[in-house]
Amino acid sequence: MQWATLAAAALFAQNVAAQGSMLRFACSQLVVERVDPLVNPGMKFTPHLHQIVGGNAFNITMDPEADLFAKSSCTSCSFKQDTSNYWTAVMFFKNKAGQYKRVPQTGNGGPQGKLFNDGGLDIYYIPSGKTTAFKKGFRMLAGAAGNTDSSKVKLSNICHRCWTSPNEGTFVGGAPCSGTDTVAIPADTKCKMIRQTIIFPTCWDGKNLDSPNHQDHVAYGQGSGANGGGACPSTHPVKLPQIMYELMWNVTDMSNKADWPTDGSNPFVYSMNIGGSAAHGDYVFGWKDNSLQLAMDNNCNLNGDCPKAGLTKQADSVYSACKKPQQAVESVDGWLKAMPLGEMAIKA
Incomplete structure (x- = not known):
């Protein structure tokens, strides 16, 4: 690791430490399917494909009055007490023949240590000052699935990094959404992985x-990047934990330019058939009782047990075994003639 990289990684850790400890933990893949209970409640075969992690109470309706912890028999996240659901669009690779294949995911390394995932993503909860945890029924959305204009995306909230290391354990670059990170998905044969970061709003109207668009009840603070959120506006005065998704899309086997589209288009695209400008994340709260508030109040750190908040870390073999059958049943693995966009997925 170069000194500049070490310094950047250390600075991120120091900034977080100045705010207090943070939760950082792995969530393995629960299911990949066309269901979106936030934007398209009650609908099977929604307009585009998602990959979902968290509690197995996930369903097509997600009643906001439901206690997800009581209804879940397992969670694909490492903390047993977290049966929230987190989901994002799926990244696809398009080859020169016009066929599509889902890009595989792996766990993440970083200065705080390796996390183990079976697909899925890593979750951060970063507090800053007096932090009020989410309430039962809380949900929100970051990003816009139909956005084709990168200039409408704030780079400090949603970004992509070309990960030139052959593994996720060797840290590349500095703090999230800094340096050479881009809104667009990198298209460079030097990339072995593409790290996607989604940072959610940290201010709530209380x-x-x-809200109807799942965004108006929250707002971003004055801070930038993964710093806990900064000061909140008067319209949204309640400070929330800063949620950050981190995904490692493994493109190692897709880095041969001879396999890329001959028209020069980006071979990497999200499941809306749009690039990085449309990256988005959905969140539905589902922690047990007040365990998240206790975790914030007692400086629970990273992915270890935290008795003061009643948090217990599961073995990766346990949370990775938590799976849910597709509710919108279709085969989305292997090479496809087209991405499942309205029509059913068709094998190549």
Whole structure:
């Protein structure tokens, strides 16, 4: 690791330490399917494909009055007490023949240590000052699935990094959404992985657990990047934990330019058939009782047990075994003639 990289990684860790400890933990893949209970409740075969992690109470409706912890028999996240659901669009690789294949995911390394995932993503909860945990029924959305204009995306909130290391354990670059990170998905044969970061708003209006567009009840603070959020506006005065998704898309076997589209288009695209400008993340709260508030109040750190908050870390073999059958049943693995966009997936 170069000194500049070490310094950047250390600075990120120091900034977080100045705010207090943070939760950072792995969530393995629960299911990959066209279901979106936030944007398209009650619908099977939604317009595009998602990969979902978290509690197995996940379903097509997600009643906001439901206690997800009581309804879940397992969670694909490492903390047993977290049966929240987190989901994102799926990244596809398009080859020169116009066929599509889902890009595989791996766990993440970084200065805080390796996390083990069976697909899925890593979750951060970063507190800053007096932090109020989410309430039962809380949900929100970051990003816009139909956005084709990168200039409409704030780079400090949603970004991609070309990961030139052959493994996720060797840290590349500095703090999230800094340096050479881009809104667009990198298209460079030097990339062995593409790290996607989604940072959610940290300020709440204190009244509404949701809003019609799943965004108006929350707002970003004055901070930038993964710093806990910064000061909140008067319209949204309640400081929330800063949620950050981190995904490692493994493109090692897709880095041969001879396999890429001959028209020069980006071979990497999300499941809406749009690039990085449309990256988005969905969140539905589902922690047990007040365990998340206790975790924030007692400086629970990273992915270890935290008795003061009643948090217990599961073995990776346990949380990775938590799976849920597709509710919108279709085969989305292997090479496809086209991405499942409205029509059913068709094998190549």
